[in-house]
Amino acid sequence: MDLIVINLLAYYFPLQFRYPILFHSYITLAWIVTAFKVQFYLIHRYTKVTRVLVLIFRQFFFFFLLQYAFIGFFKQPNMSRLAIAEYLSISLVLVSTIKFMNYYLLMKYRGRTKGNIRNVVVLGKNKKTDQLISVFNERTEYGYNFVKQFSLKGREYSIESCYDFILDNKIDEIYCSVSELKDDELTQFINFADNNLKTLKFIPDNKNIFAKKLKFEYYDYIPVLSLRDIPLLNPINAFFKRSFDIFFSLLVILGLLSWLTPLLAILITVESKGPVFFRQTRNGIDNREFYCYKFRSMAPNNNADSHSATKNDMRVTKIGKIIRRTSIDELPQFYNVFFGTMSVVGPRPHMVKHTNEYSLSVDKYMVRHFVKPGITGLAQIRGYRGEIENDIDIQNRIKFDIFYIENWSMFLDFKIIVQTIVNAFRGEDKAY
Template sequence: MTTKTGRYSGYIRPFSYLIDFIIINVLAFYMMPFHNTILYALFISFAWFAIAIHLGFYEVYRYTKVIAILNKAVKQAVLFGLFCLALELYFSEFANQKKVVLFVFVSWTLVLTIKIFIYYFLRRFRVLYGGNSRTVVLLGNDASIEPLKQFFTDNPDYGYNLAQIFSLHENKRDKIRACLSYVSTNKIDEIYCSVADVSDNQMAEIIDFADNNLKTLKFIPDEKQLLSTNMKFEFYDYIPIISLRNILQEESFNKVIKRIFDLTFSLVIIIGLLSWLLPIMAVIIKLDSKGPVFFIQKRNGLKYKKFNCYKFRSMELNDNSDVELASKNDLRITKVGKFIRKTSMDELPQFFNVFFGEMSIVGPRPHMVSVANIYAAKVDKFMVRHFVKPGITGLAQTKGYRGEVETDEDIINRVKYDIFYIENWSVLLDIKIIFITVFNTLRGDKKAY
């Protein structure tokens, strides 16, 4: 079956608007006891779509992650619910607040269910029939474009049809012209060009071609050229200003939400688990080897400030604990230490760090001072991790980059994931990371030693 490129793309969002409009108003008609139904319908419809536009609720693209959809959906439900409660207070002095809450919950659940269904239906539709797709070409050196080539090849459900690759290892000018000619004579939707592999003049030529031929042009940045995935664009009067990084956790509202989440979670663990486990662990650790129950180590946290990081002691007392990282089959690790490190129980005292405000439940893992100083001088953008509080677990750890740093790639990839987390933080992302961490711990992590 041959399907035109992006055949139904223009209808997806209006269809979503219509479905949500029908759901909200039909439910309001049957569930809300208002006399002036039309006026109420106008109010809630305007509120729903005004909030949705502000949050980008309908800005779901083929590369959008489900966690991002859920994050926007939760914000949409909270703000819409507050508006409906305020409307209820104005009209009926809070006589039907339970019905309002039920109405918001049911309508939001239906809207989200249909939204997720459409999202996965389109992914399946692209695989089976090739519909709702984009035909693309890649332009650049093999090393630069290989990851994106692999992504397009391995993920047909995203709907990108890779038509041609133009390698720029040699004869760049001829290859660029061949690429532009190919795009002109074939139904190509998007050009992906590696920034590092073309000169300024060549880039200007490609941009002019794309603009004049109504082609979408996207650039693949070099790792050293990549400034931020979340730059903030502002105007000082009429002067455009770009903030290098938009640290979401620095915003006042987000800071409060993050702190409430950390306090609540840490108190649950401290009261519900550590209150009885700590004395037991103290006895076991003391019986196993000489030394204190807790291992306290200076680490770098928020703004690179040092703090005391708490752990259950898992090693024999030694002079190298602050300069030498634990390695596989490390002779310094005690019998009990092997178990608590394998199960990550040695990290549990760090919930006290979270309670005291020195750490967060989720964030970049803190390194001991001596190692952090080495990485700061050696690894590009390592210091960006310290824009936020360090965490007990983090995105990098769920991707396999925990524990010992065996190669340079380990720390480089850890930094990449940490920066991605910082610039894409949400409460739902924190919850997802926590669940994956618990699952990996129960399953057994091969790097937990």
């Protein structure tokens, strides 16, 4: 909406620029880069109005500078400085209005209709936890539904009973008072949250917390520590990744699948009767199930949803061996990417049966479901694709998946895509 506003106003104001396409491309890029740098769209449910005002000021301050820099950089002496000032002023008013309306309506939506709610529990009983609970109960516009408080000082509740309550009541976020937990209990809660896809945050005190990445946030005036900072939870990062996914998937669908699909359809059906596409239920973001599509590479069988392909698998057809070796069978997943259930790069989605098994046996397995699954991923280019032959394979795959989630960047995505293409041409030992 902001990009539409600044471009429409530039079109209607008499700015007298000579190259319309250049100017509109420039202001669009300037706005996006500035927003990325000042984190203009990083607004949480607990963000204060003053923070929003600061973000607006920063965004337009740098946008103003870049706007006037256009005159000198591209040698536009005929552009009206007064018209630019008017244009920027109106842009400021309209964008600010949109931003505050969005902010206000979301607050009202959470407070009055109880939409966009997060169910939370608090572990610990002290002054800080009571203050946080007051924030949850009084600031209904934040959208937190306080469900229960567990006092651990007198051990009124066991750790296991906390786990059971959290799972049975579909709790989204857990807030722990660090002072009431032993070091080994902190580790247990970290592992529990990771393995059950729960957000874990700490109410800090003087105790040492040994975690890789900690992030301070403020709910009203209460400091809270986040255990894991996931870059793709940043709206700007998510916007760039989704935009790339749409562009890249359309490129593959129109440029490759449009002519390759009819050709493969003939070859697949001639060799064995059955559908051209193979559809399988897999687990995606937030552990939600979705249909993952492939070109059919096996003869139709009843074990497709429970047994992955193994070396020299008798179910694989002749044409299936070729398309599996070159990863061509995965190309229909670009439809999944286009419709938003997958990304080009991310942790590979597993069959529901395997997800249920590994979630119980592999530590931190569920962390991989904090982001969308991918057609390719960091684990795949590092040799951990295809059949899982032993425990080391799945453990190393999860380590690479978690590293990707915590260290995501567009550069890392590009690097993984290039390496995947190279591996497809070169062939891989476990591509069977």
